[in-house]
Amino acid sequence: MQNHLFANTKHQFYILNCVGWTGYILTTHVGAIYWDKPINYYWAIFIGGVLGFLLSFLLRPIYRKAWNFSTTKKVLTVIVTCWLLSLVWAIPDNLIFWEVYKHGYRPKHWVSYINGSVSKFYIYLCWSCLYFGIKFYQGMQEATQSALKANALAHEAQLKMLRYQLNPHFLFNTLNAISTLVLENQTERANEMVTRLSNFLRYSLDNDPMQKVTFEQEITTLKLYLGIEKVRFEERLEINFEIDSEAEKALIPSLILQPLVENSIKYAIAKSENGGCICLRAKVFARELLLELKDDGPGVEMVDGELPNGRGVGVKNTRERLSELYNDKHSFTISNIQPCGLQVSIRLPYEIAE
Structure with missing residues (x-):
């Protein structure tokens, strides 16, 4: 009153x-x-x-x-x-x-x-x-x-714009793969792919980009996305997760890893006859969440420590999103690894749900 x-x-x-x-x-x-x-x-x-x-x-x-x-x-x-x-x-x-x-x-x-x-x-x-x-x-x-x-x-x-910029390349390839499966009368696999795509899109659109999710939820969604890609690449795509139990409780922006994984699939797995492996590691050290995402693709020639223009739009969006959310309280680096491959390293403040 x-x-x-x-x-x-x-x-x-x-x-x-x-x-x-x-x-x-x-x-x-x-x-x-x-x-x-x-x-x-x-x-x-x-x-x-x-x-x-x-x-x-x-x-x-x-x-x-x-x-x-x-x-x-x-x-x-x-x-x-x-x-x-x-x-x-x-x-x-x-x-x-x-x-x-x-x-x-x-x-x-x-x-x-x-x-x-x-x-x-x-x-x-x-x-x-x-x-x-x-x-x-x-x-x-x-x-x-x-x-x-x-x-x-x-x-x-700005955050919503960056968050909702799903790569058309991913949608095109997924729908094209579904179309191929239907033409080949592989209806069961096509139905599985449609279901996973539907669940993934529902999650991406329903979740507020201003809210954070636990790393465990993020991994579940990432596996849903990778399940779609697994139908496309079958044995050519190998996935390896090394996640500490403490890291699973950490809060991170929703769908922050998907564009990075998509970039690895596009430039490392899809361009190799034998496919390749994507490895994700997560651990907590000194009250910070440390993430490493790497592939064993051909790597890329860096320009001033950055990916060249026209490559890795999802990587750029992720960098900008993290910058909007954390300002200078985070780090995001990209580097080539030996003997081959590309690695993205992310450091975030360790936050957990109350």
């Missing part, structure tokens, strides 16, 4: 205005106590304070309209408004004071009717500075929140 009250700018205005004027009235009464004034003096300054408080409500609609004025026009509006309102406050305030405290006294000169208007002008000027200061601060806060929200949405959109 309290948070809801202060969340509304209109409520904030009324609360702060009441608190400020209450402080002003109490301060004037403290001064009167110090000078040992009679009771009717207190009533006079109390009524005058309430009058000033009520007149201050006229400032808000004027300033709301002046908010979009130029700085010069805004300053002039504040000065003129405060001066006019101080005169409007001074005249009845003096009349009330004379009526209540001086029992009907009236001065001989008209100037006495606007006595105190200068001090009242400064009171309204301070009120105006506070109003614009608070409003400017609120505007800055809203702008900051909007910028943070925009950045968060852009970050989420």
Whole structure:
């Protein structure tokens, strides 16, 4: 309830205005106590304070309209408004004071009717500075929140774009393999491949790319993907997993390994008559998850430590995804291994589900 009250700018205005004027009235009464004034003096300054408080409500609609004025026009509006309102406050305030405290006294000169208007002008000027200061601060806060929200949405959109970029090459080859199996009347294998493809696509589309999954779940999904490729390559594709039990509990971005494995199949297994082996190792060391994915393909000539252009779009997407999620708290390196093959090494912070 309290948070809801202060969340509304209109409520904030009324609360702060009441608190400020209450402080002003109490301060004037403290001064009167110090000078040992009679009771009717207190009533006079109390009524005058309430009058000033009520007149201050006229400032808000004027300033709301002046908010979009130029700085010069805004300053002039504040000065003129405060001066006019101080005169409007001074005249009845003096009349009330004379009526209540001086029992009907009236001065001989008209100037006495606007006595105190200068001090009242400064009171309204301070009120105006506070109003614009608070409003400017609120505007800055809203702008900051909007910028943070925009950045968060852009970050989420970037991650989703990278996450959902399934390689068309994989889909084309899979569908082509299914078509071949159907033409060869291998309906059982074709049905198995369709089922695995359906499960894999369902998982990839249903899981939120902003959420992390356990490494054990990631391996299950990876095996689903490799099962599809196994139907295509049969004995030409050898798979070797070396996963520590502690690593299985680690949280990682969903489908972070699939593009890397796909890259190995495309450039190492598919291009070799005899196929090849893909090996995945995972372990935890010094509160970090260490991943190694390697194949025994021909390797590649690196360009400044990177894959050449046109090769490994999935690798690039994975690198960018990790960079978005972990900033500088991770490492991603690609290297050739002896006697042949390519290795991807990833280091991530070790996180587990609570």
